[in-house]
Structures are given as C-alpha cells and as structure tokens.
Amino acid sequence: MAKTQLADFNSNLSEWFNDVVLKAELADYAPVKGCMVIRPYGYSLWENIQKFMDVLIKKRGVENAYFPLLIPMSYFEKEKEHVEGFAPELAIVTIGGGKQLPEKLAVRPTSEMMMYDMYKKWFGSWRDLPVRLNQWCNIIRWEKRTYLFLRTSEFLWQEGHCAHLTHEESIDEVMWAIKMYQQTYNELMGIYGIIGAKSDSEKFAGGYKTYTFESLMPNGKSLQACTSHDLGQNFSKSIDWTVQDKEGKKAFPWQNSWGYSTRSIGGLIMAHGDENGLVLPPNIAPIQVVIVPIPNHQTALAKSQELFKELSEKYRVKLDDHEGETAGFKFNKWELKGVPLRLEIGDRDVAAGTIIISRRDTGEKITITLSNLTSTIDKLLTEIQTALFEKHKKFTLDHIFKADTYDEFKKIMETSRGFISAHWCEQKNCEAEIKTDTKATTRCLPIDAPEEEGVCVHCGQPSHHRWLFGLSY
C-alpha cells in the first residue's frame, strides 16, 4: 500500500498524477478555467530547466529579448494556415483602458507574427543575418479541459526564432534545437525519447516541417513538450520580408522556430514516479538531499545543522527540523516530493559516527561513516541520475512494437502500451482512418529510421520507412 494517499500508479496514472501534483505542491488549479498556479516546488523545476537550457541557447549565439504579449488580430491573418491553426485557441482582448478597442488583440499563442514583423523592420541586409532571438514568456492557448502542466490554457515556455540566408543553415539550426532539447531531457530530466519529423497533418500551422522529441509515459502515451520547426520561407513571404543578398538581390530569409514548455514537467512527473509519489533525478531536483534529524534527539539536531551548513555549499539541501511531526511523517513527505537522498540522523548515529542514507529511487538504505559522507553523496547522486535515465530508456525500448499488418497494429493498441513501429504510405486519409479505428496517431518519423521497403499497414501502398504511432497526451 502506498504510504501517502495517492491513486494507484499502475492502474490509474492520471488520477495518481493529479494527486501527486496537488499533494507534492507542484501546482494547483487557478480560479480561471483551464489555468494553473505553479507553486514554488514546481516552479523551481522550471527554474532549473531555464538555467540548464539558457546556457546552451546562449552558447549557440542566440540572444534573449522580449516581445509584446498582445498581437493585433490582423497579424495572424497574414499567414493563412497559421491563423486557421491558432484561431480556435485564442484569448482575445477587446477592451483596453476602459474603451472598446478598434482592433481586437490576441493574447500571444506563439510569437512568429509579432517577432517577424519587427525582424522585417530591423533587418534588411544579408549582413544582419543570421538573426537569433529567444524569449522566455507566458503563452495562452485556450483549453476546455485542464490537466495540470500537460494541458492548461496558460503555460510558460521559451521560443527561439532565427532567420538565415540559406535553407541549409536554417535546417542545421532546426536540428541543433531539437538535439539541445534532447540533451536537456536526457541529462537534466533523465528522460529518454525519440527525435523525429512530424507528419504533415501534425506539423506546426504555417510551417514547413516540424521535428519533435517524443517521450513515452508509463501508461504508453506519448508526450510532446518541445518542437523545432523549419518554417521554410513561408513566413518571410507572407509578410514580404526580404533582405539584400551579397549580389544586391532581394532574398526571402529562411526561418525556424523552436519551443520547450512547462508541459515537460508533466512528463518528468510521470516518467519516474512510483506508488509513493515523485522520483526526481538529482540534476533537476529542487532539493537533492533532505536531512531529517529524529525528533527530540538533541545531539542529532545539532549535528544535522552542522551537516546542513556543510552540504549546502555543494548541494541543494533542506534541513527538516519542523516541529510537531514524526520522523515517519517526514519520511513520507519527502518521498512524496521525490527528493533523491534522505539522511536520517538519531542520537545513537551521532554517537557511533554513522549516518543512514536512503535512496528515493530504489528505497535502499545504507549506513555509512560520517567521514565518507560527501564522497558517498557524490557517488549516489550520479548513480541515481544514470539509473533513472537507463530505466526510462529501457522502458521505452521495451515498449516499441513492430506491426506489419493492420490486425497486429490493432491488437497491439488493444493489449499493449507503447509506440508502434509500422509502415505508412504518408497519405492523410490513411492517417485519419488509423486514428478513427485505433486512436493511434503518427508520433514521428524517427530521424535515424533506416530506409526499409514495405507497404502501408493500413492501405498496402508502398512505404519506405517505419513511422512511430501511439496515443498522445
């Protein structure tokens, strides 16, 4: 039985998820339908993502900036697919400063149109390229049903928007971005996943080609929390933005955009969680080590304070000297919150010069001598980080199923949870019929998918690659 009152992880992941998000105080429902409040413990996960990623973004030469929240509706209408894609999700400001506005303003659902309008104003020569800007901001896309982190009307993200003189350079950046996201997922969040191209019907509205990083959740659903778009020249043409190239001729810049959102935190929660709550990889954990002195043990309390001071220089540490709670209560609390390592200290431990270290991911308890503390913590944090990634990688690879006939495909969808690797003719109607029959959508064409002659699992037409199908969040 779970130590904390959570829905069952294995049989009811979605209720477990809500329980954990609320009880571990990661987030809460806001009074406005579809919106959420990100509480400090959840927000510090986002801060750690920002810190990790901002370094990588700046290293690429991308600079941070800030563009307005409010976008004139006429801007959207310049790119036909773009406005059709986003119109149903817009929140629209019609009143400002006490007056009905002459033009309605959309609260940004993404900033292509706003940013590129300024690019057109600022950059008119090949010398100005490449343009590389990013912003960390809030986004509104109206949702009817709220699912904390995963599906909310407001979320936080970064959006990078670059422009180049050639398609080749732009594609290079599209791939750089999706791999930068992969690195963040793998190294920071301990999450494995597959990079691939989206099908035409799943790509970004108004874009040319979209790459995604799809990660598999324990219930077999696939989560997409970041995408990198090759926009081609679609946007520069729609707003008539040209630069003078080296020969003095007008050229439409090649553009790309890429974003990574707080949705990813939903994936982090599910990918590693267990029946006792969160399990956080040390690299992203807001608290890496919690020290719990056994209540009313005075020597232990003094020792804990000493250790807290010492360890704080190297790790993110919390000393739980809160009064009025039992040791067991505290253990459960920090397990629920997924803290990677717990140090338990009683008076007898201090007398013996030992300490008990408990691992959140395995539940293992180790007694070590105090003099080995730092080296043990170092070793364990590294081990946990690696172990969680390897576990998620193994889970993912174990749940990729090949289907060569439609019957196999349907059977897998009914009995298993995971990705289905299958041939598909790349026709929209086949994709739609597969979805109607099985609920499975195309997740991506993995970038490393080998050439393989086959026939579409649904219609039998020729196919050259296996796509990944699955249920999506």
Place this chain on the structure above:
Amino acid sequence: MAKTQLADFNSNLSEWFNDVVLKAELADYAPVKGCMVIRPYGYSLWENIQKFMDVLIKKRGVENAYFPLLIPMSYFEKEKEHVEGFAPELAIVTIGGGKQLPEKLAVRPTSEMMMYDMYKKWFGSWRDLPVRLNQWCNIIRWEKRTYLFLRTSEFLWQEGHCAHLTHEESIDEVMWAIKMYQQTYNELMGIYGIIGAKSDSEKFAGGYKTYTFESLMPNGKSLQACTSHDLGQNFSKSIDWTVQDKEGKKAFPWQNSWGYSTRSIGGLIMAHGDENGLVLPPNIAPIQVVIVPIPNHQTALAKSQELFKELSEKYRVKLDDHEGETAGFKFNKWELKGVPLRLEIGDRDVAAGTIIISRRDTGEKITITLSNLTSTIDKLLTEIQTALFEKHKKFTLDHIFKADTYDEFKKIMETSRGFISAHWCEQKNCEAEIKTDTKATTRCLPIDAPEEEGVCVHCGQPSHHRWLFGLSY
C-alpha cells in the same frame, strides 16, 4: 557636437532618451499602441537586474512561483479602492476559445487578488506563516502615450507577496524590500535616491502605506520604479482570509507586496547618459569591455582574439572584428551603447607591447603595458562603478532645495530642477492645490526626515516634517 546623431542631452532630454533607446537598440515601439519590444541589449540589462535581485530575494526566504495572467473581474471588485484604482488601466479578455466568455477576465495589472485567493485556499494556520512568494512576470496597465521603458502598456517586473501573523513582522519586510531595491539601485545601477513614504493620495490602491525609492533624473524629474506596500489587513479582510493563531483564534494575516519593474531601466539610461549616448555602470553593463582591433591590422586582430579569450573568463567582453566599418565608426557605436571600457589595438601597439584603454564615463585614454591589463581593468571597472554612483549622489544632493514660503516654492519650480524639501500639513486639498499651481507632487516623506516643527508651505497649518516635492515621470 555629439558624435552620434542624438538630440541634445541638456536641452532636450526626452528626445535624447528616445534617440538613445532606439539607436543603442535597447527597445523599439511595438505595433500595438503603448507596447514596446525589449531588444537583446536592453533585455540583458533586465537579466542582470534579475540575477542580482533574485539572489537577495531568495536569501530572505522568499520563493519564486507563477500565478495566472488572467484574473476574473469579480476578484478585483472585492476590494473597493483596489478596483477603483486599477479599472481605468485594465486590458480585458472577453473572448476565449472562439466564444464570448461568461465572465470577463482582466489581464493582470498586479496580482494581489489572484495570489491572495490562493493563499486563502492553501494557508489556514499560524504554522503556515510567514508566507513569502515572488513572481517574475509581465504586467499590463493601459497607457495612452508611450514612453519607452518609462510608460508602456506592458512591462516586466517582479512582485513579492508576503503574509505574517503580526503587523510588526510585515512592516519589517516592507522595509527590507525597499532597502533591497535601494541596494540594487546603488550597487548594481550606480543610482542614488531617497527612500520615503508616499502620501495617502499617492499610495497603492487598496494598501495601507506605500514606501518608494525616488531617484532624480538630469532634468529634475523624479522617477519611481519600485514600491513596497504595507497592505495592513485590508486584503485579508476583503477576501475573508483568516488563519488560526496559536491560541486557536481566527486572525487576519498582515500582508505586504513589493515590485520593481523595467521602468528602472529608463532611469538607468537617463541618470548616467551624456551627449554621446549611454554610460553604463560596469556591474550592470551587458558588455563591460569591448576590444576594437584597428581594421586591417593583422597582428592586432590575432592579439585581440587572444585577449578576448583570456578576458572572457573574467568579464563580459565583446570583440568587434566586424568587417567594413572604420575604427572611428566602431568607437562611436560602443560609446553610444555605453560600454565602460574600450581596448584599442593596432599593429604598432602589439609590437610595443602596449594597449590603449578608453574610459566611457570620462573619455580618458590610458596607454598601458599589456602585462598590466587585468589589474588595470579590475581597477578601472571598480573606479567607474563608484564614480558614477558618487556623481549621481552629488547631483541629487545638489538639487534638493529647501523652501519655507510658497513664493520660494514656486520660484524654485520655475527656475531650478530637483526636489523641494518643504513643510506640508498632510492635507489632500493642500497637496492638490500645490500640484495645480506648480505641477509639483509629493514625492515622499524621507524615512530619515528629522522631526522639525514648521508650518505648511501652502496653508500655514502646523507641520512636523519636511516632505520632498517634485515633478514626476
């Protein structure tokens, strides 16, 4: 004559300001009236403020979180003064997801109501106090006239919102916050200013008492870019939020809120600027040292690249090896952008083992031997930071004028630029009449204003302190 095409700093500060903001690429006008785009060079000023302040905020035990952008209109209406104060400035969402919304939503002009509603839900015991949360976010307050950074419909800020069991603890935090802002102004931005209490007519809508940090601009106007509010129990009472105190009785928490915005960047630009553009204090400068190799000097270019690598480990450095621009053009460009130190390197310098360092604040040029480079840069950056602060402090103190009669007061307003220190009876009608007659408003009652018996400069009624009056931005 100015080296760059800027309006005259001394006679036309406001046009100079717009010129500098646009030409130094700090910000630009957005298509939506009243909104601005913060360009990378301007945004990195904000990033440096965030880095500096976030450490101080966290050290206090305040945690970052994120609350929704959209706030139901009914929330505002719970506190009468609050809604009256903010209603004329609201941007209002009436359409969401393609449908007219049943309740209008305000785009946040401040988050008291949204946050305290959640506080009420989350915190019900004295054990939960103090509550200390902060968020970095965007804010909309509708403006008719745009003034980049200083007056824009959207701006960025942080807002801290804390709650305590006693008024005393809350006041302690109100003062901590305004002093933390003072520290940021003084140490990071090199700006001197006066901390004081706002008059009742100038305080926060719905609050109990407001403290401000007022800094004097070169044209004698006073800028307020941060405030710290003692909210008393006004908000907890208006939403009926109580906690059980230690005796088990219901108590309304004492609250405070405090915010610091991108307006402050407007002050930074004006406080130190000169006829050639920006002058940035080294601690906040996005680029502290720019290296300009003389064009077409090959040895100098190689040496510059070597120095860039070396200095980048310690400072924020830019190597300007851009082709097709003369040395003079580059010098002007980096002067306009206010970079504290410029290194000029030609082939002859390399041969002689020397380098020319140019100070932005004084224009002074020094030739030093290369082996002394780092120690000289260290020394100069410290000197410049101190010199700018001392200069602004002296300017401010030199422009505080005592007025003991209304004639004196009016004469100072006509002939001088600065703060007027004068007795005032603290009656609203006197304050209003002074404003009508002279345009001067009460800026603040300095916290260190000595008790001094006198009579109101306007009505002759008894007064116990001198207030500061002035023109405001």
